[in-house]
Amino acid sequence: MKHIEMRDLTAGLLLASLGIFVVVYARSHYTVGKAVNMGPGYFPMMLGWVLAALGVVIAILAFRKTIHALHPPKLEIAPLLAVLAAIAAFGLLVQRFGLVPGTLALTFLAALAERPYRLGRTIALAVALALMSWLIFTIGLQMTLPAWNWGA
Amino acid sequence: MADLHDRSADDTASLELGGVTMELLNAFLSHLSLGVHEAFSLSNLWYCFVGVFLGCLVGVLPGLGSLIAISLLLPITYHLPASGALIMLAGVYFGADYGGGTCSILLGVPGHPAAAIDVLDGYPMAKQGRGGVALFMKCVASFWGSAVGIILLMLFAPILANVALKFGPAEYCSLMLLGLVAASTVGQGSPIKGVAMMIVGLLCGMVGTDVNSGIARFNFDIPELSDGIGLIPVAMGLFAVAEVVRNAGKSSVTTGELKFTWKDQLPTREDWRRSWMPMLRGSGLGAFFGALPGTSGGMATFLSYAIEKRVSKHPEQFGKGAIEGIAGPESCNNAGVGTAFIPTLTLGIPGDAIMALMLAALVIQGIQPGPEVMTSHPELFWGLIVSFWIGNIFLVILNIPLIGIWVRLLTIPYPLLYPGIILFTCIGVYSTNNSVFDIYSLLVFGLIGFVMMLLRLEPVPLLLGLVLGTPFEEYFRRTMLVSNGNFATFIERPISAAALAVAVLVLGWSLVSFLRRRARGS
Numbered sequence: 001m002k003h004i005e006m007r008d009l010t011a012g013l014l015l016a017s018l019g020i021f022v023v024v025y026a027r028s029h030y031t032v033g034k035a036v037n038m039g040p041g042y043f044p045m046m047l048g049w050v051l052a053a054l055g056v057v058i059a060i061l062a063f064r065k066t067i068h069a070l071h072p073p074k075l076e077i078a079p080l081l082a083v084l085a086a087i088a089a090f091g092l093l094v095q096r097f098g099l100v101p102g103t104l105a106l107t108f109l110a111a112l113a114e115r116p117y118r119l120g121r122t123i124a125l126a127v128a129l130a131l132m133s134w135l136i137f138t139i140g141l142q143m144t145l146p147a148w149n150w151g152a
Numbered sequence: 153m154a155d156l157h158d159r160s161a162d163d164t165a166s167l168e169l170g171g172v173t174m175e176l177l178n179a180f181l182s183h184l185s186l187g188v189h190e191a192f193s194l195s196n197l198w199y200c201f202v203g204v205f206l207g208c209l210v211g212v213l214p215g216l217g218s219l220i221a222i223s224l225l226l227p228i229t230y231h232l233p234a235s236g237a238l239i240m241l242a243g244v245y246f247g248a249d250y251g252g253g254t255c256s257i258l259l260g261v262p263g264h265p266a267a268a269i270d271v272l273d274g275y276p277m278a279k280q281g282r283g284g285v286a287l288f289m290k291c292v293a294s295f296w297g298s299a300v301g302i303i304l305l306m307l308f309a310p311i312l313a314n315v316a317l318k319f320g321p322a323e324y325c326s327l328m329l330l331g332l333v334a335a336s337t338v339g340q341g342s343p344i345k346g347v348a349m350m351i352v353g354l355l356c357g358m359v360g361t362d363v364n365s366g367i368a369r370f371n372f373d374i375p376e377l378s379d380g381i382g383l384i385p386v387a388m389g390l391f392a393v394a395e396v397v398r399n400a401g402k403s404s405v406t407t408g409e410l411k412f413t414w415k416d417q418l419p420t421r422e423d424w425r426r427s428w429m430p431m432l433r434g435s436g437l438g439a440f441f442g443a444l445p446g447t448s449g450g451m452a453t454f455l456s457y458a459i460e461k462r463v464s465k466h467p468e469q470f471g472k473g474a475i476e477g478i479a480g481p482e483s484c485n486n487a488g489v490g491t492a493f494i495p496t497l498t499l500g501i502p503g504d505a506i507m508a509l510m511l512a513a514l515v516i517q518g519i520q521p522g523p524e525v526m527t528s529h530p531e532l533f534w535g536l537i538v539s540f541w542i543g544n545i546f547l548v549i550l551n552i553p554l555i556g557i558w559v560r561l562l563t564i565p566y567p568l569l570y571p572g573i574i575l576f577t578c579i580g581v582y583s584t585n586n587s588v589f590d591i592y593s594l595l596v597f598g599l600i601g602f603v604m605m606l607l608r609l610e611p612v613p614l615l616l617g618l619v620l621g622t623p624f625e626e627y628f629r630r631t632m633l634v635s636n637g638n639f640a641t642f643i644e645r646p647i648s649a650a651a652l653a654v655a656v657l658v659l660g661w662s663l664v665s666f667l668r669r670r671a672r673g674s
Contacts, residue, residue, distance in 0.1 A: 008342075011607035015348050022355060022370075030369060036637030040362040040369055043625045047351050047358075054348040061344070068341075072606050079401040080602060083393065083574060084595055090578045091591035103575055110571040113400035118567075125568055129575055141228065143583055 007072060008062035016055025022048030079113035086110035098149035099138060103130040180310070187534025191542055196239050199232060200539050203240035204546045207247020212558045213569060214255050218248035220395070222509050223387040224576055226516075227583045234517035235532045239539040241513055245489065245506060246543050250294060250551060253482070254558050257286045269453045269485075273470065273477030280473055284417035284555070289475055290482050291551055293431050297483030298544045300435040301442060301490015306537055308443075308491075309526065313498040316523035321630035322641055324499070326651035328624050331501045333655045334444065336613035337662040338451050344663070349604075350613035356381050357621015364629065376589040383512045385590050386618055387505070388577045389597025390604070390611040396570045397602045417552065423475050430460050430480030435487040442488025443495065444503065456484035490540070497533060498523050500623070505612045508619040 026032070026041040026048060033039030086109035094102035107126035111117060137143045190196065203225070210221035225244050229237035257274030270290065277286040319327075332354075336346035359370045360380030371377035419427075434456045441452035460480040461470045470477050493510075495501050500521030502508040514521050519529060526533045551558070581590045601611055635641035643649045 007607050011345065011609055014607070015352070018352065025370070030367060031365075034637060035632045035639070036635075038364075038629050038632065040365045040367045043628065044355060044358045044369065047355050051348060051351045051355070054344055054351065058342070058344055058348065061342075068608060072608050073398040073602075075606055076401065080397050080599075083397045083400060083570075084599060086571070086574055087393070087578060087591060087595045087598065090575070091588050091595070094578075094582060094591070095588050099579075102578075106575055106578065107571045110400075110574050111567070113570075114567050115401065121568070125571060129572055132572075133575060133579060137579055137583070141231075144586060145579070145583070 003063075003065050005062040005064075009059050012055045012057070012059025012062060014055070015058060016052050019048045019050070019052030019055055023052065078115075082110055082113035085112075094145070096149065098147050099133060099145045100130045100147045103133055180306075183310075183530055183534045184306075184538070186531055187536075187538035190235060190531045190535030191239065191538035196236055196535065196539060197542065199236040199240040200243045200543050201546055203243025204247040204543050204550060207244035207249075208251040208547075208550060208554075208558065209247075209561070210244075211248030211251025212254050212561050213251075213564070213573075214259065214562070214566065216248075216392070216395075216573065217252050218245050219387070219505055219509070220392045221245075221248035221251075222506060223384055223391065224580050226384060226509060226513060227580045229513060230516060230584070234514070234519060234529070235535045237513055237517055238510070238532065238536050239543075241510060242536060242540060243543040243546070245510075246294075246298070246486075246540075246547055247550075249485070249489070250291065250547055251558065253290050253294075254287060254555075255562060257290070257478075258283050258559065258562060269457055269481045270478060272457065273472070273474050276471065276473035277475070277478075282473065285419050285423060286475070286478055287555060288417040288552070289419055289423065289427055289478050291548055293427070293434070293479045293482035294486045295544050295548055296431050297435045297438055297486030297488075298490055298540065300439055300483070301487040302537060302540045303490075304439050304443075304487075305490045305493050305540075309494050309498050309533070312494060313523040313526045316499050319499075319523075319647070320645070321627040321634065322645050322648045323651070324501075325624065325627040325631050326642055326648040326655070327499060328501055328620055328627065330651045330655040330658075331495070331503060332613070332616060332620060332624075334658050335504060335616050336610075337659055341608055341610050343659070343666050345609050346613045347659075349609050349611070350617040353614035353617020353619075354621045354624060356386070356614070356618045358625070363622070363626065376587065380622075381618065382581075382584065382590055382593060383509070383615075383618060384584050385581050385593035386597045387509065387615055388581055389594045389599075390601035390615065392573060392577045393594060393598025394601030394605055394611070396573055397598065398605060399566060400570050417555065419475070426475055427479035430456075430476040431483040433459060433463075434480035434482070434484035438484035438487030439491045441484075442491035442503075452488055453481040453485045456481045497521070497525060497536075500525075502616065502619060505615045508616050511619060 023045050026045040030041030030044075031039030032041040032045055035042070086106045089105040089109050090102045093105055104126045107129055108122060111122040111125070134147045138145050138147055191200070206225055207218070207221050210216050210224060211218060216224075221244050222241055226241065229240055232240065253270045253274070256268065256270035258278050260271055260275035260278070270286075274283070274286045274290070277283060332350050333347065336350040337343035355370075357380070359377055361368050361378050368378040437456050437459070438452050441455075457470075457477055457480060460474075460476045461467050464470065464474070464476060466474070492503050492507055495503055496507040496510060500511065500523075502511050511521050514525070519525060519532070577594065578591055581594045582588065584590055604611060604614075631641060632639075641648075642652060
């Protein structure tokens with residue numbers, strides 16, 4: 001039974017396609033020019049070729065058995081979605097509604113990564129973080145980050 | 153610019169070197185007094201103190217290393233004057249490094265990869281009730297290592313800067329390539345993947361307005377992208393956010409009884425006797441490797457540990473609480489920090505991701521990194537160096553009495569910690585340009601960072617590539633312009649050829665050892 005390192009294969013193919021994409025995109029959108037007088041597409045195209053070649057090598061080496069020094073994490077969807085949603089919510093809320101609503105939303109969403117969800121602790125944490133960020137950034141560092149921004 | 157290219161960089165440099173060195177020695181003392189004057193100003197002392205304190209604070213928290221500490225605190229420095237900003241960041245670096253070791257020693261969990269070595273003997277010492285001694289020795293060894301590194305930086309940076317003033321674009325190009333290749337191949341993972349990620353980083357650096365043609369490249373009609381991809385969202389996304397995603401939801405580390413008093417920290421006479429030689433060896437090793445790109449931190453400290461174990465009369469004690477296992481690698485690590493600043497400040501070529509962030513801080517302050525910095529902003533350079541001394545003294549003063557506070561921080565459970573980390577990351581990113589777009593960049597790069605972790609792709613080369621993308625392309629373009637498109641110019645110029653040869657050697661050596669590792673596995 002032949003062993004295939006799926007993580008390496010995926011990485012290699014992804015990088016190779018990124019390289020090809022860059023080459024194609026650079027050639028179709030920008031002047032490439034010659035080495036002596038490079039156009040904006042020359043250098044990216046060169047890099048794209050190298051990346052594509054390296055991607056192929058990585059994919060080929062995936063068919064060999066390997067000892068790895070790096071230990072990849074397990075793919076768990078819940079923490080990933082919780083953290084990304086928390087950041088997105090903060091981005092959506094911070095300018096339109098202010099620092100405090102952004103912080104509250106961020107904390108409640110981020111806490112979804114934990115099982116079980118502990119509501120009481122999360123409320124306390126959200127309030128504490130909102131207070132802290134308001135004190136440090138709005139009051140202390142005088143950043144243009146209003147705590148509340150209902151008017152706009 | 154043109155006359156710089158025409159001269160042969162090598163022979164002018166060597167002819168002038170003798171006279172220049174004398175001149176520099178004379179200028180040395182006046183520079184030093186300038187630095188003392190700058191660093192001892194009340195505001196800079198304060199920035200240094202704040203930097204060290206915040207660095208310790210962030211570094212102690214599990215999962216937050218010096219890299220994340222610096223990127224978190226970088227936005228705060230925007231409003232400071234240039235020297236204050238750099239002084240504070242250097243303080244953060246030293247502080248976070250120390251803090252990370254605290255976490256390694258007391259919990260047995262490395263706060264960040266560079267502190268992994270402290271776990272080997274520090275944690276066993278902590279279990280034997282000698283955690284305080286381990287921390288104290290780490291502090292002393294760090295201080296000693298830093299001192300060696302800073303002295304070398306003071307001596308060699310001016311000389312190198314003088315030589316570098318004669319470098320043309322071909323030399324810069326090859327040196328950058330050497331830095332990039334070395335930094336992307338010495339990591340733990342596959343060197344091929346490292347180089348590939350470095351290329352991805354260079355490509356990310358291409359995004360935005362091309363300096364020569366004024367065309368916005370790879371912006372995909374997103375107006376915010378015409379200014380390029382921000383370094384801060386990338387650094388925070390790849391390191392902080394991806395790390396939180398990795399750790400959130402896992403049962404967090406539970407801490408045992410962590411109580412000790414001031415007195416528990418004092419090493420015995422025996423501890424001192426066993427530590428001073430490892431400190432000497434470690435600092436020499438670290439100073440050498442620190443100046444080479446990519447090798448500071450991880451690799452050199454492991455080498456130092458291996459050497460101490462080999463020369464020791466009691467190798468069996470290593471891993472069970474040998475104090476040499478702390479003293480050697482720790483002074484090695486900090487000596488490397490000092491010498492890592494040599495190429496960063498004189499050539500504008502960073503050796504690792506932290507130095508890349510330091511360079512970014514310079515650029516944000518409107519200072520173009522390169523050999524001119526030392527002559528055009530002497531107060532900045534020498535002030536920074538003197539502040540390294542002050543920062544390290546603060547570190548000793550802060551840590552010995554405040555150790556109790558750091559220990560209490562360690563006991564904060566991760567579920568209470570990570571929402572705060574995400575929040576501070578978001579605010580830090582946002583405050584850079586007051587732009588919500590940067591928060592979305594953070595999100596995207598956080599996702600990319602996690603996918604990279606899954607695929608065993610290392611983030612450091614990407615970050616370095618991003619920082620060097622624009623200057624690398626610019627120097628490459630200029631080289632080709634001067635040489636009429638003749639690629640042979642890179643090997644016809646001696647300094648450039650030497651740099652390329654070293655790059656090829658590094659690449660070849662790491663490839664061979666990697667492939668051999670693979671072969672043994674099958």
